[in-house]
Amino acid sequence: MFENRENETSGIENLGEFGLIDHLTKNFTINQKSTVKGIGDDAAVIACDSKMELVITTDLLLENVHFDLSYMPLKHLGYKAVVVNLSDVYAMNAEPTQITVSIAVSNRFPVEALEELYAGITAASKFYNVDVVGGDTTSSTTGLLISITAIGTVKKGEAILRSGAGVNDLLVVTGDLGAAYMGLQVLEREKQVFLVNPNSQPDLEPYSYLVERQLKPEARKDIPALLKELGVKPTSMIDISDGLSSEIIHLCKNSEVGCNLYEDKIPLDPQVITVCEEFNIDSTTIALNGGEDYELLFTIKTEDFEKVKGNPHLTIIGHMTEEKEGTHLITRANTKIPLIARGWNPLENKD
Ligand code: ADP
Ligand code: MG
Numbered sequence: 001m002f003e004n005r006e007n008e009t010s011g012i013e014n015l016g017e018f019g020l021i022d023h024l025t026k027n028f029t030i031n032q033k034s035t036v037k038g039i040g041d042d043a044a045v046i047a048c049d050s051k052m053e054l055v056i057t058t059d060l061l062l063e064n065v066h067f068d069l070s071y072m073p074l075k076h077l078g079y080k081a082v083v084v085n086l087s088d089v090y091a092m093n094a095e096p097t098q099i100t101v102s103i104a105v106s107n108r109f110p111v112e113a114l115e116e117l118y119a120g121i122t123a124a125s126k127f128y129n130v131d132v133v134g135g136d137t138t139s140s141t142t143g144l145l146i147s148i149t150a151i152g153t154v155k156k157g158e159a160i161l162r163s164g165a166g167v168n169d170l171l172v173v174t175g176d177l178g179a180a181y182m183g184l185q186v187l188e189r190e191k192q193v194f195l196v197n198p199n200s201q202p203d204l205e206p207y208s209y210l211v212e213r214q215l216k217p218e219a220r221k222d223i224p225a226l227l228k229e230l231g232v233k234p235t236s237m238i239d240i241s242d243g244l245s246s247e248i249i250h251l252c253k254n255s256e257v258g259c260n261l262y263e264d265k266i267p268l269d270p271q272v273i274t275v276c277e278e279f280n281i282d283s284t285t286i287a288l289n290g291g292e293d294y295e296l297l298f299t300i301k302t303e304d305f306e307k308v309k310g311n312p313h314l315t316i317i318g319h320m321t322e323e324k325e326g327t328h329l330i331t332r333a334n335t336k337i338p339l340i341a342r343g344w345n346p347l348e349n350k351d
Contacts, residue, residue: 018246018341037161040254042091042239043152045159053159055152057088063143071187074113076215077146078120084241085150086128087219087294091239093160094152095224098133099125102147104140117146128221160298165236165255169299171318172234172308174220176267177244178283181290182275183207183214209271217294223313230307234298245288246341247297248318249327255299258321261339263331265317288329289342 012020025039036053037045043057061081089096101121125132190202204211236255238247252259266287276283299320308314327339
């Protein structure tokens with residue numbers, strides 16, 4: 001009846017996040033006609049009626065793994081928990097419509113604190129025009145846990161998958177990269193200062209953009225509309241939650257293509273460049289591996305180049321190649337370095 005599982009040591013650290021998902025899900029089969037796309041994209045796609053498809057995606061946030069309440073206000077946490085899910089909906093070219101919210105809490109949290117969390121959820125649901133239609137509430141013996149599921153709609157056949165990129169397609173990214181990760185580094189540093197000297201109050205003004213990107217990210221709801229306006233239909237799309245490098249590899253694997261990414265094209269905010277110098281970290285490494293940017297990464301056909309060129313929201317950062325050529329970063333010094341997906345590793349706490 002009672003089993004000691006501690007000695008069963010097929011360590012998940014060898015698989016990493018993506019290897020673990022593949023390993024655990026490889027035996028699932030699709031048996032329902034309505035399942036258009038199952039595991040393996042930003043969201044699943046479910047047939048609805050002759051005109052519409054539904055997309056559905058879920059994310060789990062755990063205290064002290066995904067957020068630290070010593071600098072993450074609960075209102076922001078609620079907002080961010082919604083945003084990270086909606087980002088996956090937009091990455092499918094879909095419009096989010098509903099969310100469900102599940103929480104596990106300990107009695108360490110007064111009602112007022114949970115009201116704050118829900119004020120953030122309410123603000124995000126208003127801004128992104130989604131209805132909160134359910135959830136679950138339970139107790140936790142450790143930290144706070146929040147899990148959100150988002151549902152969206154897309155015209156039948158218009159969902160953009162990770163698998164549609166072709167050889168020679170251009171690789172495009174929205175916004176700029178690395179700011180959320182550097183925001184986290186700044187907040188972590190100030191936390192350590194505060195622990196030593198509780199009377200100190202940090203001056204975060206020079207880091208305002210970075211801290212905002214970490215504490216109050218937004219999902220790119222403007223991009224599907226912008227692409228429609230420009231008359232561009234991406235061939236593949238993904239959102240950037242785990243870092244540019246890892247997301248490029250997802251697009252390449254799913255589309256069976258390779259990629260050349262150009263270091264000098266990667267969009268960086270001036271604050272990222274400055275703070276990387278201050279921390280003595282390479283800004284390209286941060287853009288490639290930082291994560292939590294919630295920007296969209298997509299591929300377009302070469303004939304759409306003129307439509308995208310010069311758009312302030314969009315940067316062409318590379319192009320797709322034959323699969324056998326692999327996925328590479330072409331550095332400023334014109335050397336070719338293989339891209340590595342770091343993702344999440346349970347024994348290597350990247351944050
Ligand atoms: P994203 O970063 O866009 O949220 P993930 O890397 O978390 O995507 O997940 C990749 C795919 O694997 C998605 O289709 C997701 O639904 C699926 N997935 C992740 N974890 C599990 C799990 N434990 N069981 C089944 N499917 C999972
Ligand atoms: Mg995603």
